[in-house]
Amino acid sequence: MMNTETLILTHLMSFPGQTPAQIANAIGRTRSTVGASLPVMVAVGDIWSDAEARYYTAEPAGEGDEKYIALCDEAYRLQERNLWNPAAHVWHQAQEATLKPGLREKARIKAILCVERAREKDPRPGPDPFCRRGNFR
Structure with missing residues (x-):
């Protein structure tokens, strides 16, 4: 079973530009769980957000x-x-x-x-x- 951070990354690689609520619905976690993980992931460079609080992975998915x-x-x-x-x-x-x-x-x-x-x-x-x-x- 994947942890929340990995689920978020995997989801955002396929569906960039998601809000925290959209991410939570897609990965089957609560909004508060996703909301707690997102700032940590931003701090270490896993993801970033735009002015509309939509999240993206640091790099797009690809071969390898x-x-x-x-x-x-x-x-x-x-x-x-x-x-x-x-x-x-x-x-x-x-x-x-x-x-x-x-x-x-x-x-x-x-x-x-x-x-x-x-x-x-x-x-x-x-x-x-x-x-x-x-x-x-």
Whole structure:
């Protein structure tokens, strides 16, 4: 099963220029669920909106995007489970799966965000404040 973001992207690739209500009806999610996802997707460059609040994908669908979309869905599922390093790896694979500069950039940004989240979750330990160096005689 695809997550909301992947459903939105897939729908907008086929039907650009949709309002949030149209998107929600088409993908079978509530208006509030779609409304919560859209600003996040705009912030990371997945989609953009015009002055009439109609949404479009960053790049149109085309040859080879099927593998990219499948990898994105896998990465989102890993992110939902807080598996940040594996998600970053899948985003790197997605970056290599497309030739479109906009989609490659999106995957690169997503991978960086996943690495940052992984560092927050499991930061490297700092120096031990009680550790003394040298001779202890």
